[in-house]
Amino acid sequence: MHIVVCIKQVPDSAQIRVHPVTNTIMRQGVPAIVNPYDLFALEEALRLKDKYGARVTVLCMGPPQAEAALRKAISFGADDAILVTDRAFAGSDTLATSFALASAIRKIQEDMPVDIVFAGKQTIDGDTAQVGPGIAKRMDLQLLTYVAKIADLDLNKREIVIHRRAEGGVQVLKTKLPCLITMLEGSNEMRFATMANMFRAARYPLKQWDKDAAGIEDVTKIGLKGSPTIVSKVFAPQPKSQRAEIIDCESREPKDLSVTLLAKMFTRYPNLAEEIGKNAA
Amino acid sequence: MSETTEQKKPAGRRKFELDPRLEKYKGVWVFVEHERGAAHSVSWELMGEGRKLADKLGVPLAGVVMGAPGLQTRRFCQEAFHYGADLCYLMEDPLLSDYRNQPFTKGLTDLVNTYQPEILLLGATTLGRDLAGSVATTLQTGLTADCTELNIDMENRSLAATRPTFGGSLLCTIVTLNYRPQMATVRPRVMSMPKKDETRNGTITEHPLGMIETDIVTKVLEYIPDNLAGKPQLPFADIIVSGGRGMKRPDNFQLIWDLAKVLGAEVGATRPVVQAGWVELDRQVGQSGKTVRPKLYIAAGISGAIQHRVGMEGSDVIIAINTDENAPIFDFATYGIVGNAMTILPALTEAFRQQLATRKVAV
Ligand SMILES: Cc1cc2nc3c(=O)[nH]c(=O)nc-3n(C[C@H](O)[C@H](O)[C@H](O)COP(=O)(O)OP(=O)(O)OC[C@H]3O[C@@H](n4cnc5c(N)ncnc54)[C@H](O)[C@@H]3O)c2cc1C
Ligand SMILES: Cc1cc2nc3c(=O)[nH]c(=O)nc-3n(C[C@H](O)[C@H](O)[C@H](O)COP(=O)(O)OP(=O)(O)OC[C@H]3O[C@@H](n4cnc5c(N)ncnc54)[C@H](O)[C@@H]3O)c2cc1C
Numbered sequence: 001m002h003i004v005v006c007i008k009q010v011p012d013s014a015q016i017r018v019h020p021v022t023n024t025i026m027r028q029g030v031p032a033i034v035n036p037y038d039l040f041a042l043e044e045a046l047r048l049k050d051k052y053g054a055r056v057t058v059l060c061m062g063p064p065q066a067e068a069a070l071r072k073a074i075s076f077g078a079d080d081a082i083l084v085t086d087r088a089f090a091g092s093d094t095l096a097t098s099f100a101l102a103s104a105i106r107k108i109q110e111d112m113p114v115d116i117v118f119a120g121k122q123t124i125d126g127d128t129a130q131v132g133p134g135i136a137k138r139m140d141l142q143l144l145t146y147v148a149k150i151a152d153l154d155l156n157k158r159e160i161v162i163h164r165r166a167e168g169g170v171q172v173l174k175t176k177l178p179c180l181i182t183m184l185e186g187s188n189e190m191r192f193a194t195m196a197n198m199f200r201a202a203r204y205p206l207k208q209w210d211k212d213a214a215g216i217e218d219v220t221k222i223g224l225k226g227s228p229t230i231v232s233k234v235f236a237p238q239p240k241s242q243r244a245e246i247i248d249c250e251s252r253e254p255k256d257l258s259v260t261l262l263a264k265m266f267t268r269y270p271n272l273a274e275e276i277g278k279n280a281a
Numbered sequence: 282m283s284e285t286t287e288q289k290k291p292a293g294r295r296k297f298e299l300d301p302r303l304e305k306y307k308g309v310w311v312f313v314e315h316e317r318g319a320a321h322s323v324s325w326e327l328m329g330e331g332r333k334l335a336d337k338l339g340v341p342l343a344g345v346v347m348g349a350p351g352l353q354t355r356r357f358c359q360e361a362f363h364y365g366a367d368l369c370y371l372m373e374d375p376l377l378s379d380y381r382n383q384p385f386t387k388g389l390t391d392l393v394n395t396y397q398p399e400i401l402l403l404g405a406t407t408l409g410r411d412l413a414g415s416v417a418t419t420l421q422t423g424l425t426a427d428c429t430e431l432n433i434d435m436e437n438r439s440l441a442a443t444r445p446t447f448g449g450s451l452l453c454t455i456v457t458l459n460y461r462p463q464m465a466t467v468r469p470r471v472m473s474m475p476k477k478d479e480t481r482n483g484t485i486t487e488h489p490l491g492m493i494e495t496d497i498v499t500k501v502l503e504y505i506p507d508n509l510a511g512k513p514q515l516p517f518a519d520i521i522v523s524g525g526r527g528m529k530r531p532d533n534f535q536l537i538w539d540l541a542k543v544l545g546a547e548v549g550a551t552r553p554v555v556q557a558g559w560v561e562l563d564r565q566v567g568q569s570g571k572t573v574r575p576k577l578y579i580a581a582g583i584s585g586a587i588q589h590r591v592g593m594e595g596s597d598v599i600i601a602i603n604t605d606e607n608a609p610i611f612d613f614a615t616y617g618i619v620g621n622a623m624t625i626l627p628a629l630t631e632a633f634r635q636q637l638a639t640r641k642v643a644v
Contacts, residue, residue, distance in 0.1 A: 128426035133414025145411045172503040228423030228460040234453045244617035254628035280545040
């Protein structure tokens, strides 16, 4: 079995700061990490490898520094890693990104057919959850999103049964390979890297593909040209026009404050008293 | 590429000529999502927004209803009219009885190619995101995710979709100029529910799916409904009392529960409180938790960080209790009490209790 796991390198959002004057993201010094959601996809792929035997190839599109994300994946136990990197990809939206990744996966297939493609549920930066469905559509793979559990895999029949998180319940779906799975967070827990794999990751001869190596001929499908969406404006959230009315009484006793608050509130919002009455009943 | 907003070239207020082939695309569509016999409220929230967009453009608003044949789908069309649609596209087929990506993608794509809307909106639910991503790729058009504001840029009649980026610290407005339809998803509860007008009616256009079961690779073996009993339902609560790290200790959180009990309210919390295990994950309000729009939101010991704010600023009335008069929550709350939550909360609980008691007597 051959599994491809798509991982994206993202800035650690907990440490992102916005420049107060220019409203741009200050990336300097912000560490880059593997998109946390992608680790659930990678772990699930590695579990399938443990159970059924598989070759796990990790694929990332990004700047040359994104190599670190791929080495991290090797240290967890992935077999191969490919970094698709080219200035021509700059400005890609999800349509262009899924085009580039699908082309790269087709190239990977030339070596060994791919049975399952894994992706994260979404990223923590672009946060669209659109790339997985995009790749599936372009490659005509059965799409399984928000997968909480792989219940069964029959490699002879080439069938897979999964639990998919739906609105208000769980769908149990059976489909045929090849498929694309986006893994739900919390569906597993990433293993620790072994010493041997960490050594392997450090020495691993990472493959770097430019657009030609990734099999992309039509440059109008990638980068800004291949991206229908255009960011027209970036701005800070408007502070609400009115600041809170601060309730202040001379005595500042909690009881007085509370009574004053309710009196003011129910005068200004007469319906609210009604609503609360209904709700409490 | 790990795009950043600074890498993407801002388009600014550009003038442009729409490809003549695309000028035929007219009208605003809302995909009506339903599960187990009930329409998802996000569809009606979107219908309200869609109405405003359609009015600005001077075009009709349509609902798209796909499902198994039966009374239900007709009922959803009627509801769509009540919430503002002028017409509905109805696709009925037994193959559409459960959501599956393949037939829904084909059906919706066919409808778009046949009737050519300029804007297509879907809920950012597990279903909507699955379907929207597939349809946008098939149609090779732009899709903006998780928008918090939708508008029309009148200069070129294009959809200006605004969404938070980087955990809500910034907003960006995204346009899809020379592609149609312009697609966007919106999370549940981000937009307010429109008023229902039961006198409204509209026309229904039916269109066939044109597939047979053997065309569809994926089969639904089972649907296991969530056991909702006892689970908090914050997104639809009318009153929410939330506590933050300023409550200091888990046992102080009882004061939040006490007030909630008197008001018949749900209890909410900030992320640090959830992470500390004081309350369950389902109660987290904010960017990575639930979006809520209660009539009354009481926030005690909550600083008002942007990631919390985006989940609750749609509340009608916000009362904030905080010891720090400079806490950001006072920048957007309706009423503020600068003081210690541990003493204010019991007093507030008592004041509400008395107010409710006098109401009862009055009634
Ligand atoms: C603030 C901001 C807002 C944006 N808004 C939009 C928008 O509304 N619409 C739009 O079309 N584009 C948008 N983009 C562009 C979009 O983020 C990029 O196209 C990005 O390359 C992929 O989208 P994502 O990060 O949302 O990935 P998602 O679709 O959320 O990612 C899902 C999964 O796909 C895989 N994946 C995604 N990217 C890569 C990669 N580079 N290499 C390997 N695997 C990957 C991962 O497994 C990931 O978990 C936005 C970008 C930014 C910075
Ligand atoms: C990617 C990302 C996603 C996130 N998602 C969410 C999310 O979904 N929801 C969320 O809530 N947060 C989220 N956060 C965290 C968010 O940034 C804030 O850290 C969090 O909201 C702060 O919670 P808090 O207000 O309880 O705590 P604090 O910010 O520590 O505020 C405590 C407040 O209590 C006040 N206080 C102290 N003592 C008292 C007292 N005795 N009486 C009254 N007031 C008192 C203090 O003045 C202070 O204002 C996210 C962060 C990131 C990076």
